[in-house]
Amino acid sequence: MERIGFVGLGRMGRPMAANIRRRQHPMTVFDIADAPVQALEALGAERAGSPAAVARASDIAVTMLPGPREVAETILGADGLLANLRPGGLVMDMSTVDPETTDRVAAACAGRGIGFVDAPVGRLAQHADRGESLFMVGASEADFARVKPLLEAMGSTIHHCGGPGAGTRTKLVNNYLAVILCQLNAEALSLGAAFGLDLEKTLEVLHGTTATNGQLKVNWPNKVLAGDTEPGFAIDLAHKDLSLILQAASAARVPLPVAAAAREAFNAARARGMGRQDFSAMLDAQCAAAGVAPPRLKG
Amino acid sequence: MERIGFVGLGRMGRPMAANIRRRQHPMTVFDIADAPVQALEALGAERAGSPAAVARASDIAVTMLPGPREVAETILGADGLLANLRPGGLVMDMSTVDPETTDRVAAACAGRGIGFVDAPVGRLAQHADRGESLFMVGASEADFARVKPLLEAMGSTIHHCGGPGAGTRTKLVNNYLAVILCQLNAEALSLGAAFGLDLEKTLEVLHGTTATNGQLKVNWPNKVLAGDTEPGFAIDLAHKDLSLILQAASAARVPLPVAAAAREAFNAARARGMGRQDFSAMLDAQCAAAGVAPPRLKG
Amino acid sequence: MERIGFVGLGRMGRPMAANIRRRQHPMTVFDIADAPVQALEALGAERAGSPAAVARASDIAVTMLPGPREVAETILGADGLLANLRPGGLVMDMSTVDPETTDRVAAACAGRGIGFVDAPVGRLAQHADRGESLFMVGASEADFARVKPLLEAMGSTIHHCGGPGAGTRTKLVNNYLAVILCQLNAEALSLGAAFGLDLEKTLEVLHGTTATNGQLKVNWPNKVLAGDTEPGFAIDLAHKDLSLILQAASAARVPLPVAAAAREAFNAARARGMGRQDFSAMLDAQCAAAGVAPPRLKG
């Protein structure tokens, strides 16, 4: 059985690592916080003092980190994973980063005979808890076969999107739609509110036409439309993703006028102090900008 | 049985009128073109020489016209419907117009003891042919009961959205989403194309998350993604609807930054000479702007 | 000396008419308000009961009206100017309207042997008071020669921009820049404020580079930067002009992405209740959106 290293035990990483460990893989973990490391120790994992130590004890090293800078440091740094894995090892980065970072890490791994998989995560933290995450995976066939048991331990839907880098890129395309749908729905429902339309009747119409969408149908009824703006996915994070998307699109010379307009709307919501609310609360930000009461489902 | 008048026998109006006539309502029709009038005569309708003549022969007068100007002239003009209907008559406007026009017509009808219903049409021309249209209806309960048999003759889904004006307003909110989803999907898939992602795999991912939407799932696979850009609903019409929406939002002081960015994208597609293509062809316009080949489904 | 008719004695029209009358032209005037008509009578003008009566008493009929609808009714209506002017007469419209309206009126005049001049007005109401307005004129050479003495009575700068319609179009291009510069300066200075920069030093830099612009250099120091947001030109009017510009650009298939974004910013300022403030107060709207204190000049 492969020995697994796991770096990054935050709100997502911790249950993901736990779900791997429960399948009895030998596991070594590292995080700058103590509590999640203790939690993994309680499940039988070993504590390491650095990413380097994780690498020396592992065949496959998994990273789940906040962003591009942490990923680059942890994997490529002088005291990082790549410099300390044995040949034949493999790095699987599950963080959400820009394609440039993924490609840089992938090339560095290839240059040292280390496998590389990018497998960013879809769905929310609660899904990770229950081992029901969705993964968008970029990997060679051989590397994919190797990490597949781990992914199956952590999630219920696995998309092998293409070679290295395809996971990161698919995630950006997916999040582009999911995030901007929030601004789209916000504009539509604020207009409905200003028009004095009944929310329930409007939704009934929308869900019977091609206007329907996953955010409005699945996420919103349990979140902002029910008055719950606790973050499943926060406006600050959505704004960060939009920034990554626009940066990647700029590098690829793909103009994205709607994404650009939406990012400024998210930024305006942050200026209103709403950055830590759920991204469906873009409805409330938009209604505040329009001076109308945000609509809510009855009862 | 109520005597029905029908003004406006275009691509939508003609099958709608025919479907009413097939239920054996006495019917008088008017259009500036001769061919559709002959077609209705063949079904037993009477030809009238003017909207006024239609009004004098009808209890309920239905209008299905290109836009606000034609609606105002036909209903409110000196030689129009309102001036020639008997008290107790009813006007049902099924055109897509701005709320200001609907409200003006509704108020004029109310002022003369004439009922008023706004019932704009969802779905495409083929649905109208088969009597499977969707209607968003603004009407008092009494007026709604009176037109319901007609709506049932023409369509399969009827939403009574509220009092007079609610139909027109709901249609704008609905079309806001359906139309802008095309630009949203265009941006997302052009980015995927620039990233070199496989279209089928990307769609498989998107439809398993909240990124999914009615345009991408229902309309696009049969239209632009299959290489068919014949208009079910043309870019020129989508652009016209966006203009109506932004005008109504301006009047209501609701800022719509994403709608505004999208309208200019539709306008840019028109400048490329694509105005008569299906609105899903916004994908091709966006890919042309980004300099990437537009993705198509295989086989 | 030509007999002059003047319809529309609002904040701009009244001093303009007065300045013509002071040159001793016989003059007949009409307005729905009584006070400005009395004021012109005091200067020796005749009062008429309708636009038609103005036309019958005049060789040249001038209009200065709120917008396209009023212009079309007053000039083209059954009881309007065109139907009542003698052959050889001339209509000069000085209102700000869309090119489509100007072209429609020009064609109707040409069809009846009546001259037509479009001569919208630049600068502010105070300039009109002092006979220092700027005019952008669309006219044939012969018609231009005929109205030139009137324009010289009302203003100090006269641009003959081309044939009929060129005045209206030049005004839209000019107002496009003047209005959007307000949003541009607002974004720049709000960023400076968030950065903690000193306003005076920033302006000193900007005016020494190509970043300088007429709004920031000429208008703003006396208005919003001095804390004066009384309207020289109100945000509501700027928003109306942007709407005309975008409508004309849509008709011409010219995409204007920055104009579209700016219009929504103006609309958001209106939603904040700032529609009657000077258009330089877009600075305050933008600073409110960004959550920073709006910068002001010292002393």
Added chain:
Amino acid sequence: MERIGFVGLGRMGRPMAANIRRRQHPMTVFDIADAPVQALEALGAERAGSPAAVARASDIAVTMLPGPREVAETILGADGLLANLRPGGLVMDMSTVDPETTDRVAAACAGRGIGFVDAPVGRLAQHADRGESLFMVGASEADFARVKPLLEAMGSTIHHCGGPGAGTRTKLVNNYLAVILCQLNAEALSLGAAFGLDLEKTLEVLHGTTATNGQLKVNWPNKVLAGDTEPGFAIDLAHKDLSLILQAASAARVPLPVAAAAREAFNAARARGMGRQDFSAMLDAQCAAAGVAPPRLKG
């Protein structure tokens, strides 16, 4: 006389260093390219093999580098300037970078008793050749006094904008306006072209109102309007600056809707293959998008 180090002898850095050297300052230089180093040697400067070597030979070390990454590496890197300057030394960064980078470098310098000045450069390369650059300087009074002779050797206009960081921030605000004015003028003149207006007459009008601006009046008549699109400042660089500005504004939670729309227009111009043309050529990109011939001055 202070010993000067200079790192970064590109199109701007080379004449700037030369102009300092001509005032007889002892000078040590470094660049990865050989030719510019030789040119400076010919003026009496010493060649160094690394930034560290420059630092060891200098009292004041000047950097003029492509972007944030190079600045951070050159100044903060293990083999960089800061680690090798003697106490009492001073770093002056003249590159265009984001405020976060400037602040990080400034704090690192302060932490080691090294002075820090940010002094990004305005105007074009030709101005640098002639010692006529403009500088926006962030520095303490003492540090400003120390670098003033150097700035006077390189430029003719020196703005001391505030403490460390104020130079970088003022430059972003300034470039925001200068760059976006290009898109603004492009939209206005493309509309004029679609309207069939005469360019010379339109410009005459615009320069007599508050619509006038530095780009349209000073830069454009010698560049795109004269048919010259050779880069004084390239679209790629303008796009890079807009990206820096939007990133800094995002960090400061200042929404910039017009800047966001403009950046995508610059990105679309890059997708058209125009990235290396002068930023005034946004006129040609916009006219291509609108399908109209780009206007040019006669003769």
